[in-house]
Amino acid sequence: MSNKTTTQGSTLSGNFKAMSLPKKFIWIGIIALILIGGVGGLAYYRLVYLPAQATTDEPQMQTAVVRQGDLVIYASGTGTLIAQSEASFGFETSGQVTKVNAQVGDVVEAGQVLAELNSESATLAYEQAKRAVDELTSPVAIATTKQAVAAAQDEVVTARTDLQYLISPAVQIWQERLAEAEETLALAQVEAAANPSAETNQKVTDAQAAVALAQANFTSAQQDYPAYVKNTFTETETNPRTGEEKVIYYTDENGERYTNVFTPSETDIAAAQAAYDLAKATLKEAEIYLAALNGEETPANATGASLATFIDAKENLDAAQEELANTQLTAPISGTVMSLDLNVGDFVTSGSAIAQISDLTHPSLEIFLDESDWLYVKVGNEVEVTFDILSSRTFKGKVIQVDPGLYSSNGTSSVRAIVSLDAVDDSFNLPLGTSASVDVTGGSAQNAVLVPLEALNKSGDQYIVYVLENDVPTERVVEIGIQDTLYAEVLSGLEAGEIVVTEGE
CATH class of the missing domain: 2.40.50.100 (RNA polymerase II/Efflux pump adaptor protein, barrel-sandwich hybrid domain)
Incomplete structure (x- = not known):
């Protein structure tokens, strides 16, 4: 068949003569072919290629389904095992x-x-100081002080009697009570100013009433004083037979009778008042000193030579005891x-x-995290710890301290915190300084509604998503909680199963 085909071809070739065309027609044909090709290419470019390109460049709308799940945010860092104290x-x-x-x-x-x-010298000094205090607080010393208190009490009674004789019992009593009432009022006013209340105000009112009463009685006693002087200090004599005391009367040159009244002088009254004040002060010092010897509490402003000696002795004993303990x-x-x-x-x-000394019973870690994790590191946050030399185990703990400022080292700022590990067993025997990796739980949401971050659009201080409703993207405001690098917790505005636009809306 191949030969036949070849023979027929030869026969055909033999029947025709070659035709020769002019060169001008050849070039015209070539140009025509070029023009036809160009017009066809342009038509293809406009009618086929460009529409296809336009369709390809248009963004395609992409969506995602809102799901329900758990979201946990971790802040990762490094740490070193330290003693908690x-x-x-x-x-x-x-x-x-x-x-x-x-x-x-x-x-x-x-x-x-x-x-x-x-401690030989310190022991000797302590024994000497203790002996001095023991002598001051011995039974004999305490009994002697009690005698001094009793004597001071007698002296107060005597001095008060002498003063009352000169100024009258009524004047002395109400003068003393007026002074006491005025002191009580001053204290009540100070308390009311420091702590205003109905109770403190009532104390001031009661104290004012007491002052008014004492002042009225004191004034009345002063008014009665001239009569007291006449009855008490008029010259008298005693009948030797009857023992009766009677006023002595004299007659002047005019025949008028008169009596001699020996009114107490201001000097006598002042001396008697001073003696009374001294007796009271002496009694007060003796009573405070006795209280100190008995180990009772004494006023901070207490005075007295005996008390000062006792205080010095106690201070010397305390100092010697401290030196011995040192x-x-x-x-x-x-x-x-x-x-x-x-x-x-x-x-x-x-x-x-x-x-x-280090407390190794409560192991802790000093941890460092990137400054961007500042918001996720709070006291009480749970921590997972993996030690480099014990990588097969993970330990739990909690953040117990966060530095209030960033920690700077070698030009890098980081968050520094202290983590206390939960109870560990006897197998935990790592040396201080052991390095570890830590994951701090910065926040978690269990069984939460989650939406991809790509679906969130920020508008002012709100978040907006576009939800497909009947295949039409519909704008909706949502409230967002915690978020990681992929998802955000939805507090309100979306439900699991809804479809949101993530791209191309």
Whole structure:
């Protein structure tokens, strides 16, 4: 068949002669073909390509379904295991070490004696100071003071009687009561000014009434004083046979009778008043001193030579006792001895830190997070901790402290906080300084309505979403709670299952 086809072709070729066309017609044909191709390409570009491109560039509306679920926000950072409490300390006095009762690694209790200094001189000073106080508070000293109180009481009675004789009992009594009432009023007014209330105001009113009453009686007693002077200080004589006392009358040159009235002088009255005041002050000092010897509370402004001597003796005893206690190095907290730079025979100086105790029973972490996580790190937030050298376990804890300002180091600012780990078992035996990764729970919403962040549109201080209602995007205002990098919690405005526009609305 191939040969036949070839033969027929040869036969046809043989029947025709080649035709030769002019060159001008050849170029015209070529140009015509080019024009036809250009017009066709332009038509294809306008009628087919451009419409297709326009359709491709138009944004396609994308949607998402509002769902229900849990949302937890974490703030991640790093941390270092630390002791929740620790103390560096030393002796509060200087001296030579005579005993060392602990070593590094020991678990000690607060108040336990870890080391001691030579205490011979401190013990002697303490014993001397204690002896001085013991002598002042001995049964004999207390009995002597009681006698002084009794004598002072008698002196007060005598001095008051002498004063009453000169100015009359009524004047003396109401003068004293008036002074007491005025003092009570002054105290009530101070209390009412500091704490205004119906009760304090009533105290002022009652005190004012007491002052008015005392003032009225005192004035009346003063008015009666001339009659008292005449009856008391008129010259009299006593009948030796009957013992009757009668007024002595004299007759002047005019034959008029008169009597001699020896009115008390102002000097006599002032002296009697001073004696009475002194007796009262002496009694008060004696009573306060006796109270001090018996261990009772005394006024802060109390005075008296005996009381001053007793106070000095007690202060000397307290100082000697403190100096003796300072010869012992005691643990300020319970915990593990981390360092104790001390040996018998060493001479130590006051205030030098030679020991450190850390409480390892409540492990904690010092954590650092990016400053952008500031709002998510609050006291009480739960924390998950994974230690680098114990990566197979995750520990729980809570934030117990957040620094009020950012922590700066090497030009970087971060949030610094302290985390207390929950109770750990005996297998937890990590050294202080162990590094860890931490996740702080910054917020959580359980079984919440969640919407993708792409669906949220900010409008002022509100969030707007477009919900498909009958396939038509409809604007709706929503209230948003917490949010992470993908979803936001919807507090109101949407329900699970609704469809929202995320792109192309």
